[in-house]
Amino acid sequence: MVLSKIKLMAPVFKVSVFVSGGGSNFQAIMDAAIEGVRIVSVICDRPGARAIDRAKAAGVPVETVDRSLYESRGDFEAEILARLAPCDPDLIVLAGFMRVLSPEFVKRFEGRIVNIHPSLLPAFRGMNAVRQALAAGVAEAGCTIHFVDEGLDTGPVITAARVAVEPGDTEQTLSEKIHKLEHKIYPEVIGKLARGEIRLEGGKVKVS
């Protein structure tokens, strides 16, 4: 009886979420309670980040790896790898993680790291993307989820969501609108990745 039950249980898809700040995307992913997905760890590079409190409140193991304590990116990433090893994640989700991962790190998790960026990529890569969009006077803004490669916000795009820029929008109002989109699409994409419906094959995004 017990054995047949065990056989029927689908394997859990383990996700580690990397954060640096507020952690609202982490929260949205948790709250979505995606079937078959377990958030096994949160890695944060900034002590005191609100995301740490959110992880604790959600009962998710959180590891703070303070970048300022490590001389090199290699040392910093070696520590992250050591903290990740016990939970052996299937997927790393960057959710407001403000560090660029090394090519070695990316290679190790090839096709298994995704990021969300608050612009319609390839426009406005890097820092202050919403400010950049407003300064450019675009009519539409949004967010993009992509597989991570060695570049800054350059990896193969999985999906994007759009919102109109309205007269009077400020960096804050537009960021809030974009966050709402992020909170909707990130859990959806993670569910699809967990089910194998989105994959990276030969450097290209495959959707089935």
Ligand code: GRF
């Ligand atoms: C999001 O806008 C995301 O696109 C960007 O960083 C922000 C993180 O927000 N990469 P939060 O920490 O999830 O609230």
